[in-house]
Amino acid sequence: QSDFNSLSGNSFDAVEIRRRGGSVLLGSGAIGGAINLQDKIIFQKKKEADIHIGFGSYNTFNGQLVGMLSSNQLFAKISLGGIKSDNDYPYFDTDLKNENGEFQKYNINGVFGYRIDLKNSINFYVSYLDNDRNNSRTLTAESDSNLLNTDYRILFDWKYLGNRFTSSLKQAYLSEKFTFFFDHELSNFSTGKSDNFISKYDFSYFLNNKMFLNAGVEYEHQKGRGTNFSEENQNILNVFGLFHHEPISKLTYNISLRKGYSSNFEIPFICAFDAKLQVTKRLVFKGAFSTNYRNPTFNDLYWVPGGNPDLKSEKSKSMEMGAGYAYNFFQFNITSFYIKSKDLIQWQPISGTIWSPQNIQDVSNFGFELSASASKQINKHGIGLNVQYDYTIAEDGTTNKQLIYVPFHKANAIFNYHYKKWNLNYYLQYTGKVFITTSNTQSIDSYLLSNININRSLLKNKLNIAFKINNLFDENYQSVAYRPMPNRNFILNINLKI
Numbered sequence: 001q002s003d004f005n006s007l008s009g010n011s012f013d014a015v016e017i018r019r020r021g022g023s024v025l026l027g028s029g030a031i032g033g034a035i036n037l038q039d040k041i042i043f044q045k046k047k048e049a050d051i052h053i054g055f056g057s058y059n060t061f062n063g064q065l066v067g068m069l070s071s072n073q074l075f076a077k078i079s080l081g082g083i084k085s086d087n088d089y090p091y092f093d094t095d096l097k098n099e100n101g102e103f104q105k106y107n108i109n110g111v112f113g114y115r116i117d118l119k120n121s122i123n124f125y126v127s128y129l130d131n132d133r134n135n136s137r138t139l140t141a142e143s144d145s146n147l148l149n150t151d152y153r154i155l156f157d158w159k160y161l162g163n164r165f166t167s168s169l170k171q172a173y174l175s176e177k178f179t180f181f182f183d184h185e186l187s188n189f190s191t192g193k194s195d196n197f198i199s200k201y202d203f204s205y206f207l208n209n210k211m212f213l214n215a216g217v218e219y220e221h222q223k224g225r226g227t228n229f230s231e232e233n234q235n236i237l238n239v240f241g242l243f244h245h246e247p248i249s250k251l252t253y254n255i256s257l258r259k260g261y262s263s264n265f266e267i268p269f270i271c272a273f274d275a276k277l278q279v280t281k282r283l284v285f286k287g288a289f290s291t292n293y294r295n296p297t298f299n300d301l302y303w304v305p306g307g308n309p310d311l312k313s314e315k316s317k318s319m320e321m322g323a324g325y326a327y328n329f330f331q332f333n334i335t336s337f338y339i340k341s342k343d344l345i346q347w348q349p350i351s352g353t354i355w356s357p358q359n360i361q362d363v364s365n366f367g368f369e370l371s372a373s374a375s376k377q378i379n380k381h382g383i384g385l386n387v388q389y390d391y392t393i394a395e396d397g398t399t400n401k402q403l404i405y406v407p408f409h410k411a412n413a414i415f416n417y418h419y420k421k422w423n424l425n426y427y428l429q430y431t432g433k434v435f436i437t438t439s440n441t442q443s444i445d446s447y448l449l450s451n452i453n454i455n456r457s458l459l460k461n462k463l464n465i466a467f468k469i470n471n472l473f474d475e476n477y478q479s480v481a482y483r484p485m486p487n488r489n490f491i492l493n494i495n496l497k498i
Contacts, residue, residue, distance in 0.1 A: 005131060008107040010052065010064045011079045012037040020318055020337065023292035024256040024272040027218070027238060031292040031316055041075045041113040041123055049498040052081075057489035060085035075113035082106040089486040091139065092476040098484075100143050103133035119161050127153040134184065138482040141353055146184035150177045167203040174198070180304065190304040192226035215241040224298040229309075232298070235263045250278040256290075265295050265313050282327050286335075289319045296357070300345060306356040314359075316341040332372045339365040348404060348438070349481070362397030375416075384416040401440045405480075407432035409446075421457040426450070436481040447477035464495040
């Protein structure tokens with residue numbers, strides 16, 4: 001579970017999204033999926049620098065500097081960045097504005113690699129982030145609170161790549177520290193800090209070109225302390241394995257197993273199975289089943305105000321079936337899913353400004369997802385369209401009510417058009433009505449958002465200038481009750497490659 005305000009996506013090379021259960025391979029916390037931020041280390045002679053500068057509404061400024069230098073044996077990339085904003089947009093149909101919404105965030109990332117020989121390499125990753133943000137007022141209540149958090153992430157990775165055997169030895173240190181000011185002009189505050197030490201070894205062995213084994217062991221030591229609780233420690237040991245097999249040319253399947261041991265929680269034995277059948281060149285069927293779990297985090301247990309030290313671990317079973325069809329420039333996918341959860345951990349509002357996590361004894365999530373994409377190049381003109389629609393029922397088994405803040409309907413579409421060095425992107429997002437009370441008696445209306453982005457490449461694609469308009473039609477909407485979202489706003493971005 002991560003706070004996306006404490007991450008800087010511009011510092012990474014790629015973003016990988018894994019949907020739904022992934023606890024077997026990725027561990028606790030991946031019960032609903034995972035987002036992996038990746039840096040690619042390539043040993044080849046190359047050097048480059050990227051400079052990014054942005055200006056936007058509400059006195060918003062951002063910048064990022066990325067420098068990379070590599071050879072056949074060494075790799076180094078360093079990125080420095082930051083963003084700050086007054087974030088004082090007006091609230092629709094009121095005399096209020098987003099008071100106490102200022103924020104500023106700064107990050108430093110480093111990626112280093114050394115290739116010992118053709119089979120062995122040592123990689124080192126380091127990340128530092130400083131995030132200072134006020135907590136905005138709502139329509140019904142003022143706010144003077146402020147949150148400061150400082151995060152460190154360090155990872156050492158020794159990789160061996162053989163012909164049939166590969167392995168990876170990782171050692172990581174993750175540190176998070178926060179200070180919450182109930183009034184940023186006074187000295188009344190609470191603090192919390194967690195340290196996480198992780199050691200992991202995993203290997204893959206290819207029995208032949210159609211079968212391989214992947215297995216590993218992971219040890220984790222967690223330590224947390226804060227203003228209102230003494231030091232808490234947890235030790236976790238996990239062993240896991242995966243078997244991949246392609247019995248025939250059109251069928252592949254994976255079987256995964258995982259067992260964990262914790263000093264604080266009971267960790268269940270979990271497993272996963274997935275398969276894919278390529279019926280024809282254009283048509284594919286897929287299916288998956290998994291059991292998953294998630295232990296409460298230190299924030300879930302001890303966050304002040306609102307933490308719940310009596311939380312139980314969350315457990316679930318999930319399954320999905322789907323099909324995909326591709327023909328020339330067109331692709332279509334449909335997936336149905338069902339998730340049965342016990343003691344689901346969900347943060348719920350207990351007052352106008354304070355939320356607290358609760359266990360929901362019995363929850364069923366089911367529905368389906370549709371996605372389609374098409375692209376076509378006609379001379380110097382290129383067009384593309386991506387569309388996705390999700391239908392989700394997330395039902396509390398005790399009350400038979402929809403969970404709060406889970407829309408039944410959600411859809412988005414992205415239209416792309418490019419001509420020579422011009423590019424236009426039009427993004428459309430629909431979010432259906434959501435309930436904001438467990439009794440389903442109060443709700444937030446659905447909304448439809450439009451964003452448009454126009455960019456132009458210059459100087460042999462070394463310079464890119466982009467102008468973006470968010471909330472193009474000035475939609476009055478809320479994602480969280482009593483917290484209006486920004487009206488129409490603008491961003492100008494300039495990227496220069498050296």
